[in-house]
Amino acid sequence: xxxxxxxxxxxxxxxxxxxxxxxxxxxxxxxxxxxxxxxxxxxxxxxxxxxxxxxxxxxxxxxxxxxxxxxxxxxxxxxxxxxxxxxxxxxxxxxxxxxxxxxxxxxxxxxxxxxxxxxxxxxxxxxxxxxxxxxxxxxxxxxxxxxxxxx
Numbered sequence: 001x002x003x004x005x006x007x008x009x010x011x012x013x014x015x016x017x018x019x020x021x022x023x024x025x026x027x028x029x030x031x032x033x034x035x036x037x038x039x040x041x042x043x044x045x046x047x048x049x050x051x052x053x054x055x056x057x058x059x060x061x062x063x064x065x066x067x068x069x070x071x072x073x074x075x076x077x078x079x080x081x082x083x084x085x086x087x088x089x090x091x092x093x094x095x096x097x098x099x100x101x102x103x104x105x106x107x108x109x110x111x112x113x114x115x116x117x118x119x120x121x122x123x124x125x126x127x128x129x130x131x132x133x134x135x136x137x138x139x140x141x142x143x144x145x146x147x148x149x150x151x
Contacts (some may be wrong), residue, residue: 008054035093
């Protein structure tokens with residue numbers, strides 16, 4: 001039995017870009033990621049969290065980073081065309097390195113291991129909706145501000 005034409009998998013004949021074409025992207029993501037991670041680390045040194053308390057610093061770093069992502073994506077996708085390396089550098093690199101959902105996961109595990117399960121589970125439950133709300137509010141606010149500025 002033969003599958004109908006519309007159910008057949010289409011095989012792409014395009015070749016993936018050569019590794020040389022990816023070098024600039026990988027480079028700017030790495031540079032941006034290092035910058036964002038250094039900023040996050042600096043924040044954790046300036047506002048250290050107690051071993052048993054709610055990890056407010058990383059919580060607010062993630063919320064702030066997500067809000068900036070919301071503003072950034074509206075600006076570069078809806079308002080102004082950006083250089084092709086801006087999004088990988090700033091969006092993926094800097095903001096990806098600054099926001100840290102891996103540290104979020106480690107903090108939860110540490111809290112649970114130290115006998116502070118309620119704090120860890122509160123952190124687990126609070127961060128994703130707060131981060132998504134920050135992205136949504138920032139993008140929505142940015143759009144409204146920019147709409148008002150247009151003649």
